[in-house]
Amino acid sequence: MTKPRVAKELLEGLRSEAVEELPPAARLLASFVLANRLTILTSSAAELASRVGVSDATIIRSVQALGFTGLPHLKQVLAATMGAEAAGPATDLDHTLAEAGEGARNALDLALDLQREAMASLDEPEVRQAMLDAISLMHPARRIVIYGIGPTAHMARYMATILQRSGRIALTLDAAGIALADQLLALREGDVVLALTYGRAYREIMATIQEARRLGLPVAMISDSADAMIVAQAKVLIRARRGRTGHVALHATTMAALEAMSLGLAGCDGSSAVGSLVRLNQLRRSVMGPDAS
Structure with a gap:
């Protein structure tokens, strides 16, 4: 031993x-x-x-x-x-709280500092260019498929919602384990995959990448992973930091990148995006009555 x-x-x-x-x-x-x-x-x-x-x-x-x-x-x-x-979320939170010191104010101050550090990475020229490259991949796609499981699944669903509101057809791959296989079955030619993935090359992301590769679908990726098995598969890689290594994961940078790209896609076809939101308001009134906004 x-x-x-x-x-x-x-x-x-x-x-x-x-x-x-x-x-x-x-x-x-x-x-x-x-x-x-x-x-x-x-x-x-x-x-x-x-x-x-x-x-x-x-x-x-x-x-x-x-x-x-x-x-x-x-x-x-x-x-x-x-x-x-014993690395994991509990250890990361323990390290973060130990650095912050006792009390809610100290923890709040550290969290905001960590967020500012991470958000600053989006100002780096290569990161902005990567977001533009991802928009260029997604704009002509028949459908945008957003991958994210666990806590990231909520962000994937949010991105799908705001894309649909601006006239895009969006689908999420947000199931963990064997249920993901049913979702992967829905991938089609003409799709582009936007993968939100962090950490190691776990089975769900590798299965998604393999199916995308089989169908010849491009993959844009938002990640802070150093795992070459993951990032080497991306046609476009957007490095979005989640705070400091060994600290609790914070997702404001990922959300900012998603919203920026969503607005960038709307800018590619403004009349369609505005028209979709006009139709959304019409549907709201039909569901909720004339006072709905």
Whole structure:
């Protein structure tokens, strides 16, 4: 059994400058291991080879080049560190509150500071250009399909609603687990996928990307993930920060990017967007009576 202290030292080696001297496959595997520890624990060499895009033999050689005797040894190291680190929302909130100090005012002040830092990223030229590129993808699409699960599902539904109000046809992929398969069945040629995804390459986002690729659909992505397995699949990548690393996730930047792109799409066809809202008001009056606005 690998002791936690030794295991931590072995994992720290994956972040060292020495890794840069290794073959490309080993460097890619090191990055994948750091971003997808649970996936490593539950995957065979063949499954990892498929995810990373190399052969089974290359996976084994790369594991050994990184300083492990084999894949079982790597899994032992990961298992020894998982419990000690226990990263997750509870840990992130604990770190955030510890930095803020006691009291609601301190927490409020820190939250606003974190939001300002994250929102500033939208002023970066490459991020603005990425949003314009995403608009260029979505404008001619037959339908805009917004992917988001968990807490992000609410933002996906909101984006679909404001797009529909401005005359666009929108669909959401917001189911987790096996229910997502039924939603993926609705994808069609002419769609474009806007994926809101963060963190590791979990099964739902990878299944969505694979189905989009099978149908030849472009994928625009809003993400702050460092996982190459995810971001490499995007035709357009919009880097939207969710606050500081190791702190509670805040979503104002994602919402701002969504609303900005929605307005940008309306600007591509203003008469259609205005006409759709006129019709919305007519429908409201038919449902609620003449006093509805």
